[in-house]
Amino acid sequence: MEYRKCGDSGIRLPELSLGLWHNFGDVDDYAEARAMIIYAFENGICHFDLANNYGPSPGSAETNFGRVLREDLSTHRDEMFISSKAGHDMWPGVYGTGSSRKNLIASCDASLRRTGLEYFDVFYSHRYDGFTPVEETMEALITIVRSGKALYAGISKYPPELQAKAYAILSEAHVPCLLSQYRASIFDTQAIENNFQPAAAAGSGVICFSPLAQGLLTRKYFNGIPADSRAAKSTGFLQESQVTPERVEAAKELNAIAERRGETLAAMAINWLLADQRVTSVIIGASSVRQLKANIDGLRAESFTPDDLVDIYRIAHRPGIQF
Secondary structure, three states: EEEEEOOOOEEEEEEEEEEEOOOOOOOOOOHHHHHHHHHHHHOOOOEEOOOOOOOOOOOHHHHHHHHHHHHHHHHHHHOOEEEEEOOOOOOOOOOOOOOOHHHHHHHHHHHHHHHOOOEEEEEEEEOOOOOOHHHHHHHHHHHHHOOEEEEEEEEEOOHHHHHHHHHHOOOOOOOOOOEEEOOOOOOHHHHHHHHHHHHHOOOEEEEEEOOOHHHOOOOOOOOOOOOOHHHHHOOOOOOHHHHOHHHHHHHHHHHHHHHHHHHHHHHHHHHHHHHOOOOEEEEOOOOOOHHHHHHHOOOOOOOOOOHHHHHHHHHHHHOOOOO
C-alpha cells in the first residue's frame, strides 16, 4: 500500500480507504464485516470512513466498527485514521437532519458514543442542506475541532461556490479543511471538473467515493441485472433504470481497455482516479474479504498511455453515460 500526502497537511493516507456505507450494519453478517475491517488494516488500509447514518439501521455501522475496534484492534487506535460525518437524515424530528450547529454537534457526540472513540481524526459536514448558512455549519466544525472531538474538519459534496466559502471560513479560524469528499468515477466526472481544483488550490486533500459507479464499472451487469445486485433492490442507490444498454456497452468497451492493460475493469476504474495527483485516496466498499483483496491487489503504479486516456474519455463522455 502506498500513502499520499493530504493537501497541505502533514497527514498521509493510504491510496485505498475502506468505506462502511454498505455491508457493515446490523442487517449484515457481523463476522464478515469484522473480517473485512481486520483484513483491511493488516494490509495497509488504515483509514476507515464512517457516517452517523451508515447501516442500516442508521448508526449500526459505527456501533459495529466500535465493537471490532474494542475487541480486536484496541491497541492500534493511534495507527488508524477514522472519520465520520453528519448531515443526512438520522433521527426523527426537525433536528435529526441537516447542516445546523445543533445537528452536527449532537451527531458528533452520538457517533463518538457509538464507536467508543474519544475523538475522530476528521469530522465532516456530510452535505450542504440547501438552507443552513455555511457560516453556521463551519462554525460548528470549528467548535468540534477546538473541543477535541475531532482533530480535523472536512466537507463532503459541497457545490463549488460554497466549497470555496467553506475553505475561507475554516482557514480564517486556523482550522483548515483537511479533506474534501466527492463522488467521482469514469462515469461521473462532474466533481473532477468542478471541485477538485478548488480543493487543491485551498490546500485540501481530495477523497473520492463510488469509484465503481455502484458496480457499473465492473462486469456485474454485463449479462443483465443479478438478483442480489444493488440495482435489483428498490431501496438501493443504483436504480434499475440507471443500468441502461448504453452504460453497459460503455462498460464493456472500457473492459476491453482494461484487458489490454492487463487488469480488471474495477482495478482500472480505481487506478484511473488515482492517476489524478490531486486525489489523496479512493474510498472502496466491499461485501467480502475476497472482494477487498481483489481491490488491493489491483493497485498498480503503471501509468495510463495517452491512447488509454483518450479512449476512456471518448467512451465516458458519450451522450447518456455520465451520471
